[in-house]
Amino acid sequence: EADIYQTPRYLVIGTGKKITLECSQTMGHDKMYWYQQDPGMELHLIHYSYGVNSTEKGDLSSESTVSRIRTEHFPLTLESARPSHTSQYLCASRGSGRGYTFGSGTRLTVV
Amino acid sequence: GNSVTQMEGPVTLSEEAFLTINCTYTATGYPSLFWYVQYPGEGLQLLLKATKADDKGSNKGFEATYRKETTSFHLEKGSVQVSDSAVYFCALSDLEGYDMRFGAGTRLTVKP
Secondary structure (H helix, E strand, C coil), rough: CCCEEEECCCCEECCCCEEEEEEECCCCCCEEEEEEEEECCCEEEEEEEEEEEEEEECCCCCCCCCCCCCCCCCCCEEEECCCHCCCCEEEEECCCCCCCCCCCCEEECCC | CCCCEECCCEEEEECCCCCECCEEEECCCCCEEEEEEECCCCCCEEEEEECCCCCCEEEEEEECCCCCCCCCCCCCCCCCCCCCCCCEEEECCCCCCCCCEEEECCCEEEEE
16 A cells, blocks of 8 residues: 555656656655666665755756645656656655655656 | 665576575664665565664565674575566665665566
């Protein structure tokens, strides 16, 4: 039973389109994260948030932006999608016990 | 900074074979250690964890022991099944901020 939800699961869009990937969690976690996963499987942190109105860039430079207006919601936006943005995007949240809970991911293809 | 080094894959085994995936870490203080599993088309799921030295995490027949003296957290399973085919990630986390560090992942394929 998933407590963190990502939509859509799959998305194919044209170059130049604006898109928003949704991530919501029902656990009341303050810390949330976005990872980009390359075909080689490695995870790259692109954004994180420690709570409402808190957002930071991660280790990997990304052209995406995030917002955190509500605790449960952490959407990621690409203003103008490019083929180089094609990837799997994983959202996670962190509660007590230091572990992360991950969503099922959004597989984005930009054509 | 904190980091995790994980055995490179891919690993291919026959059903019922013994599995070891090596993981070593570099960290200050006393991190918690984790193994996550990612099945095809899914996000990562927590497989097991250990929060202090000599702790053994276990789940679904998988085990890993937190070895501070060798800074290791190797994943083992005595008899793998086809359904264990997935990508396995070793990770560590301390108390501060976003500092969950993941290894590069090891793809396991189990053949019947």
